[in-house]
Amino acid sequence: xxxxxxxxxxxxxxxxxxxxxxxxxxxxxxxxxxxxxxxxxxxxxxxxxxxxxxxxxxxxxxxxxxxxxxxxxxxxxxxxxxxxxxxxxxxxxxxxxxxxxxxxxxxxxxxxxxxxxxxxxxxxxxxxxxxxxxxxxxxxxxxxxxxxxxxxxxxxxxxxxxxxxxxxxxxxxxxxxxxxxxxxxxxxxxxxxxxxxxxxxxxxxxxxxxxxxxxxxxxxxxxxxxxxx
Amino acid sequence: xxxxxxxxxxxxxxxxxxxxxxxxxxxxxxxxxxxxxxxxxxxxxxxxxxxxxxxxxxxxxxxxxxxxxxxxxxxxxxxxxxxxxxxxxxxxxxxxxxxxxxxxxxxxxxxxxxxxxxxxxxxxxxxxxxxxxxxxxxxxxxxxxxxxxxxxxxxxxxxxxxxxxxxxxxxxxxxxxxxxxxxxxxxxxxxxxxxxxxxxxxxxxxxxxxxxxxxxxxxxxxxxxxxxx
DNA sequence: AGATATCTGCTCATCAGACAAGTTAAATTG
DNA sequence: CAATTTAACTTGTCTGATGAGCAGATATCT
Numbered sequence: 001x002x003x004x005x006x007x008x009x010x011x012x013x014x015x016x017x018x019x020x021x022x023x024x025x026x027x028x029x030x031x032x033x034x035x036x037x038x039x040x041x042x043x044x045x046x047x048x049x050x051x052x053x054x055x056x057x058x059x060x061x062x063x064x065x066x067x068x069x070x071x072x073x074x075x076x077x078x079x080x081x082x083x084x085x086x087x088x089x090x091x092x093x094x095x096x097x098x099x100x101x102x103x104x105x106x107x108x109x110x111x112x113x114x115x116x117x118x119x120x121x122x123x124x125x126x127x128x129x130x131x132x133x134x135x136x137x138x139x140x141x142x143x144x145x146x147x148x149x150x151x152x153x154x155x156x157x158x159x160x161x162x163x164x165x166x167x168x169x170x171x172x173x174x175x176x177x178x179x180x181x182x183x184x185x186x187x188x189x190x191x192x193x194x195x196x197x198x199x200x201x202x203x204x205x206x207x208x209x210x211x212x213x214x215x216x217x218x219x220x221x222x223x224x225x226x227x228x229x
Numbered sequence: 230x231x232x233x234x235x236x237x238x239x240x241x242x243x244x245x246x247x248x249x250x251x252x253x254x255x256x257x258x259x260x261x262x263x264x265x266x267x268x269x270x271x272x273x274x275x276x277x278x279x280x281x282x283x284x285x286x287x288x289x290x291x292x293x294x295x296x297x298x299x300x301x302x303x304x305x306x307x308x309x310x311x312x313x314x315x316x317x318x319x320x321x322x323x324x325x326x327x328x329x330x331x332x333x334x335x336x337x338x339x340x341x342x343x344x345x346x347x348x349x350x351x352x353x354x355x356x357x358x359x360x361x362x363x364x365x366x367x368x369x370x371x372x373x374x375x376x377x378x379x380x381x382x383x384x385x386x387x388x389x390x391x392x393x394x395x396x397x398x399x400x401x402x403x404x405x406x407x408x409x410x411x412x413x414x415x416x417x418x419x420x421x422x423x424x425x426x427x428x429x430x431x432x433x434x435x436x437x438x439x440x441x442x443x444x445x446x447x448x449x450x451x452x453x454x455x456x457x458x
Numbered sequence: 459a460g461a462t463a464t465c466t467g468c469t470c471a472t473c474a475g476a477c478a479a480g481t482t483a484a485a486t487t488g
Numbered sequence: 489c490a491a492t493t494t495a496a497c498t499t500g501t502c503t504g505a506t507g508a509g510c511a512g513a514t515a516t517c518t
Contacts, residue, residue: 010501034468044502048502050280054284058284059287067468067469067470067511068469068470094388098331098390098393101390102331159323161323263497275473276473294481297480297499298499
């Protein structure tokens with residue numbers, strides 16, 4: 001540790017703003033000082049204020065809304081490192097349960113909203129998966145598989161959904177690998193992905209939802225089987 | 230390129246830089262492109278590059294040394310969910326869409342799995358909400374509301390789901406506040422929460438799912454109305 | 459009067475260019 | 489050769505201008 005390094009003005013500004021929030025009787029949701037006011041108060045330029053605010057935003061202390069101002073956010077108490085460990089060790093079945101809630105609906109939205117570019121990208125991911133099916137490069141397979149699922153989420157134009165899928169598929173990659181090691185699973189995945197893609201291409205939300213559900217529950221039961229056997 | 234629009238340039242730059250690092254065969258400790266090079270590469274000004282780099286620095290992806298350059302850092306051992314909450318600047322409508330996917334199912338699971346302690350806790354949250362309804366303490370109201378939703382997720386015994394709900398309700402608090410400012414919304418919330426709780430208490434998953442869906446869509450349409458009016 | 463449209467003044471977002479300050483390595487000088 | 493200076497990078501900060509989102513006041517029309 002090395003607490004004596006705070007050369008940057010923006011870092012000093014971060015500290016100053018943090019104490020201002022702490023001592024200023026702000027309730028989460030309250031409007032805070034504007035960038036200009038902060039600059040005047042702290043005697044630094046707007047650039048530095050902006051960098052400080054950016055840092056505080058990433059840290060979850062404030063949230064910035066274009067045209068409205070800077071708002072005090074709920075302090076991100078809970079998610080500490082220990083908590084994170086716990087949650088990341090959640091069982092693969094918990095993850096699957098959540099995926100089976102989210103992904104079919106994502107496929108539904110995708111079938112009704114995806115544009116041509118997104119479709120192309122999904123097709124490419126499917127193709128890539130097929131091309132790597134015979135080879136030994138499991139990492140490429142896992143990536144192509146994750147890409148496909150992520151692209152569906154992305155094509156819904158819903159940012160929250162997209163980030164959600166991104167983290168879900170990433171944190172699942174280990175479990176995913178084991179599932180692709182199950183004999184026959186790769187071939188099934190190709191077929192199931194194809195069915196999902198077809199439904200999305202046909203703009204048939206219900207079918208896309210159903211095919212995605214089938215894909216996930218197939219994978220899950222294969223994993224179950226390979227574990228109990 | 231990016232189907233998810235209306236994002237800040239600096240955010241786009243963050244994504245671009247992240248993929249550059251990922252695809253650029255960088256080993257932690259390697260020097261990365263300079264701010265000027267990045268600006269030229271990404272076609273944005275140095276200010277935006279700097280904000281992007283600041284974000285990436287706080288997230289632990291790069292480290293910046295005055296006079297030396299930008300260096301790629303050890304990736305912070307994939308704590309995916311925390312990353313997601315940080316990335317999350319999506320609109321309230323995106324959040325709601327996702328909540329309307331997840332929460333009804335959560336209520337469904339809760340109705341079939343919740344134990345007595347969880348039920349007690351939910352009842353208490355509802356009661357707390359009612360008690361604070363008349364007062365001016367909006368923060369307490371928001372907390373009680375969030376608690377109720379989080380407790381439902383927790384009672385499913387699915388860690389992943391619980392963590393998800395925790396982050397969703399926290400990052401939404403500011404939008405939540407505005408929704409509770411809408412005339413009549415508080416009373417409706419009391420009624421709707423009550424209906425959900427009853428269904429869970431009666432161990433009626435379908436009804437719990439339906440009531441939760443109704444609660445969320447009511448809130449959403451109230452917010453929509455208050456915005457267009 | 460009431461509804462509608464415009465204007466105005468806030469906010470954050472981005473840009474371009476300048477200069478200060480830290481670092482590094484080549485060029486200069488003894 | 490060795491020490492010093494210089495030059496050319498780097499990030500850090502500042503300034504001032506413009507764009508864009510938002511909200512309330514003002515003006516206009518029906």
